[in-house]
Amino acid sequence: MNTLTTFLNLLIFPGGLFLLIISTVYEWVDRKLVARYQNRVGPRWFQPVADIVKLLAKEEIIPNGVRAELFIGLPAVALAAILASALYTPMFGLQPAFSFRGDLIVVLYLLSAMTLSLGLAGANTIDRFSLIGATRTLTQLFSYEAPFLLALLGPAIVAGTWQINEINAYTGTHLWILITQPVGFLVALIGLMGKLELPPFDAPEAETEIVSGALTEYSGRGLALFRIGKDIELVIGLTLISTFYLGGLSNPLWFVLKTGVLLVVVAGLQSLFARLRIDQTVGLWWRIGALLALFQLLAIIVLRLVL
Amino acid sequence: MNHKPSADEKFIIPIGPQHPALKEPGHFEFSVDGEIVTGATVRLGYAHRGIEKATEERSWQQNAYILERICGICSHIHATAYTIGVERLAGVTISPRANTIRTLVAELERVHSHMLWWGVAAHEGGFDTLFMYTWRDRETIMDILENLSGNRVNYSANLLGGVKFDIDQKQVDMIRKGIDFLEERTHYYYQVITTDETFLGRTENIGTMTREQAESLGSVGPTARASGVERDIRVNAPYAAYTDFLIKMITDTAGDLKARFVVRLKELFESYRLIREMLDNLPEGELVVRVPRRIPEGETISRVEAPRGELFYYLASKGGDKPERIKVRTPTLPNWSSVLSVIVGHKLADVPMMLVGIDPCFSCNDRMITLQRKDNSDVWTWAKLRQYGIDYYK
Numbered sequence: 001m002n003t004l005t006t007f008l009n010l011l012i013f014p015g016g017l018f019l020l021i022i023s024t025v026y027e028w029v030d031r032k033l034v035a036r037y038q039n040r041v042g043p044r045w046f047q048p049v050a051d052i053v054k055l056l057a058k059e060e061i062i063p064n065g066v067r068a069e070l071f072i073g074l075p076a077v078a079l080a081a082i083l084a085s086a087l088y089t090p091m092f093g094l095q096p097a098f099s100f101r102g103d104l105i106v107v108l109y110l111l112s113a114m115t116l117s118l119g120l121a122g123a124n125t126i127d128r129f130s131l132i133g134a135t136r137t138l139t140q141l142f143s144y145e146a147p148f149l150l151a152l153l154g155p156a157i158v159a160g161t162w163q164i165n166e167i168n169a170y171t172g173t174h175l176w177i178l179i180t181q182p183v184g185f186l187v188a189l190i191g192l193m194g195k196l197e198l199p200p201f202d203a204p205e206a207e208t209e210i211v212s213g214a215l216t217e218y219s220g221r222g223l224a225l226f227r228i229g230k231d232i233e234l235v236i237g238l239t240l241i242s243t244f245y246l247g248g249l250s251n252p253l254w255f256v257l258k259t260g261v262l263l264v265v266v267a268g269l270q271s272l273f274a275r276l277r278i279d280q281t282v283g284l285w286w287r288i289g290a291l292l293a294l295f296q297l298l299a300i301i302v303l304r305l306v307l
Numbered sequence: 308m309n310h311k312p313s314a315d316e317k318f319i320i321p322i323g324p325q326h327p328a329l330k331e332p333g334h335f336e337f338s339v340d341g342e343i344v345t346g347a348t349v350r351l352g353y354a355h356r357g358i359e360k361a362t363e364e365r366s367w368q369q370n371a372y373i374l375e376r377i378c379g380i381c382s383h384i385h386a387t388a389y390t391i392g393v394e395r396l397a398g399v400t401i402s403p404r405a406n407t408i409r410t411l412v413a414e415l416e417r418v419h420s421h422m423l424w425w426g427v428a429a430h431e432g433g434f435d436t437l438f439m440y441t442w443r444d445r446e447t448i449m450d451i452l453e454n455l456s457g458n459r460v461n462y463s464a465n466l467l468g469g470v471k472f473d474i475d476q477k478q479v480d481m482i483r484k485g486i487d488f489l490e491e492r493t494h495y496y497y498q499v500i501t502t503d504e505t506f507l508g509r510t511e512n513i514g515t516m517t518r519e520q521a522e523s524l525g526s527v528g529p530t531a532r533a534s535g536v537e538r539d540i541r542v543n544a545p546y547a548a549y550t551d552f553l554i555k556m557i558t559d560t561a562g563d564l565k566a567r568f569v570v571r572l573k574e575l576f577e578s579y580r581l582i583r584e585m586l587d588n589l590p591e592g593e594l595v596v597r598v599p600r601r602i603p604e605g606e607t608i609s610r611v612e613a614p615r616g617e618l619f620y621y622l623a624s625k626g627g628d629k630p631e632r633i634k635v636r637t638p639t640l641p642n643w644s645s646v647l648s649v650i651v652g653h654k655l656a657d658v659p660m661m662l663v664g665i666d667p668c669f670s671c672n673d674r675m676i677t678l679q680r681k682d683n684s685d686v687w688t689w690a691k692l693r694q695y696g697i698d699y700y701k
Contacts, residue, residue: 206433275433
């Protein structure tokens with residue numbers, strides 16, 4: 001019986017099938033919102049599914065000069081890492097499937113594994129656009145990762161635990177942390193956009209410069225897996241931020257509402273700015289983002305000691 | 308595969324002939340050191356259509372149409388340069404009304420071209436919202452042009468000896484309404500490009516070209532004017548109705564990408580003013596005067612200010628019903644050198660915006676190909692030329 005539940009958890013909910021479905025829905029909402037903000041019509045509701053089906057059905061071309069096993073393996077590793085991290089988050093407002101002390105760190109690590117795989121996939125090929133894209137992806141990783149981590153540690157320290165499940169329970173019964181730690185919320189949200197390489201942080205895949213960045217050489221299955229991975233990462237990121245900053249997720253309704261509102265904000269931010277150059281991105285994070293997050297963290301620690 | 312680069316080998320980023328940043332084919336090679344561009348070369352000629360040669364086989368009247376199709380964005384100005392030249396050769400003076408309508412369409416075209424440009428430039432900088440908004444508003448001017456001429460792109464407004472269509476009161480009102488709307492929007496965009504932090508981060512102090520550089524590289528149009536060079540044919544050597552309706556030259560001293568945006572947007576305000584003035588004082592007169600089928604022997608130069616800068620036509624006639632020679636120099640050609648010399652030392656991310664910064668039009672300038680002859684023979688046989696073409700595109 002226990003094995004069966006585990007399998008259900010992995011394959012149906014919250015892992016596997018459920019994530020696939022909800023990630024396409026969120027991708028569609030994101031694309032549609034950005035399109036409407038930009039005065040375009042936007043895609044039809046089944047477009048993300050159609051894109052993925054089309055990519056999966058296509059031939060996967062393995063270019064010359066790559067290590068084939070890495071080329072094929074990295075998308076799978078990336079997707080696996082993302083799927084695994086979903087098991088520890090209160091997906092759809094329900095209890096996480098698995099939980100242990102310090103799973104926050106594991107989730108953050110798994111989310112970074114996705115970006116790392118992306119960078120490695122780019123560096124694996126000899127394509128010049130991919131190489132530049134990979135360099136930028138990894139450069140960007142080093143710039144937003146620390147502030148993003150610090151921003152998520154803030155609520156964890158307040159809650160006194162590094163277990164996502166317990167943080168969820170804490171934030172559900174206390175004042176929204178968004179009100180007490182607005183800076184952390186901002187850093188976390190923008191950090192998520194950097195993680196997902198959404199505009200204006202899309203320098204690693206700036207199409208007018210380096211075509212498609214690290215994924216230039218990918219087609220068919222590999223590209224589809226990376227895309228699914230990114231879509232799921234968006235859902236997980238939104239779930240984490242609403243768990244930590246928007247008063248926790250106790251039921252599916254709150255999940256849809258809170259992550260939905262966040263998605264509207266993220267889509268708005270995507271359409272507001274011109275793309276940042278990679279040096280501007282790094283500068284922004286280390287000069288402003290990291291300092292703000294660090295300052296906030298110090299303030300929390302000092303306050304906890306004083307009170 | 309398994310290629311070991313040597314120390315002096317450069318890492319070259321190829322842009323084109325097919326690349327998302329390019330809307331037309333061109334080939335650029337940027338050698339980079341990390342993100343910094345250390346060298347740039349350009350190879351053009353992918354959209355060569357042999358139009359200059361084709362004009363020698365067509366009558367003077369037919370050529371107005373083929374020359375209009377040199378450029379899809381500034382089509383009217385090509386036909387204008389040509390008809391002004393032919394009319395001068397034929398010794399014909401066209402009526403003030405035809406002249407004013409010709410100029411009016413040229414200014415409307417400038418509005419549409421500049422709006423198209425800054426939309427594309429914003430897209431190259433990753434600012435797609437500005438791109439979409441601009442192009443939505445640009446539809447106003449396209450509708451006006453379609454209403455006037457029946458076409459959105461190649462208006463065929465010009466005839467030898469005049470213009471093809473008149474403008475009635477209803478159309479005057481429609482243009483006024485459209486211009487009012489666009490002026491309001493342009494004020495808004497002006498505010499965006501001069502105050503938006505992320506956008507300024509991509510344009511301010513990027514691609515700065517000094518006045519000396521602009522002059523020595525022979526830049527033309529808004530590119531030169533953004534560097535403080537006072538070069539505008541509408542002011543320096545007025546043609547068509549610009550002798551009656553005076554335009555103010557817009558210059559800026561900064562010389563960077565932002566200055567090019569500022570110059571072009573400020574030019575639009577001048578265009579709006581001029582369009583209104585022309586609509587208020589539309590002179591009376593015949594639309595067309597007769598131009599002889601055979602143009603008297605002679606040669607002339609016709610210069611006009613296209614949206615991208617000085618457009619230069621050389622026309623030669625041997626007295627027949629076909630031209631002896633037509634030479635066109637489009638503004639993009641002299642502007643290329645400014646990009647390629649200024650681009651070194653900039654970041655790779657600035658390359659697309661700087662390329663687009665001069666408002667390039669590839670197929671316009673692909674009119675001449677320099678053949679590098681391996682032997683020093685000056686005359687190529689048809690068979691040899693054909694073989695060269697086959698090898699070139701193989």
